[in-house]
Amino acid sequence: SVVQTGGSASGSQFSVGTNTITFTATAPSGKSVDCSFKITVTNEATASFENCPSNIRMNNDAGVCGAEVAFANPIASDGNGNLQVIQTEGPKSDEVFPVGTTTVTFEATGSNGEALECSFTVTIDDNEDPEIICPS
Structure with a gap:
């Protein structure tokens, strides 16, 4: 099974800056491995x-x-x-x-x-x- 174990869920609003998302895949044997990636959000809006x-x-x-x-x-x-x-x-x-x-x-x-x-x-x-x- 694959479960998100860190960061904001898909479809939610991400904050400005770097956001780390982590998923954990677990095999029927109980062994697991993590996969992480980063999403960077910048603010280009003019004040x-x-x-x-x-x-x-x-x-x-x-x-x-x-x-x-x-x-x-x-x-x-x-x-x-x-x-x-x-x-x-x-x-x-x-x-x-x-x-x-x-x-x-x-x-x-x-x-x-x-x-x-x-x-x-x-x-x-x-x-x-x-x-x-x-x-x-």
Whole structure:
């Protein structure tokens, strides 16, 4: 008889990397012999950000030298599913951005080691007239 004694069964999903499959053949006399082979699975899928925000431009909040800005955090994925995304630069969503231009950057790494980056700018324009308080 021949029985699979190691590795993933035929028809199942194999993980990325080298997978060893082993079969054991046993004769009626009880003597047996093993046969092993390797299946190598590579990930050729390209990782990408699905929703990197566009550049944002808005006016400052009244009486503040900046504005609270909301944006959706991007999602990155490759052929093996969603990837961990880390914000590496700039204030987070729903925080106050200063007047001027600020870069926001997110990074992720694909399961094949491919590094990706999503960057956009947030520009806050100061549209308020200056105020001066004179002593009486």
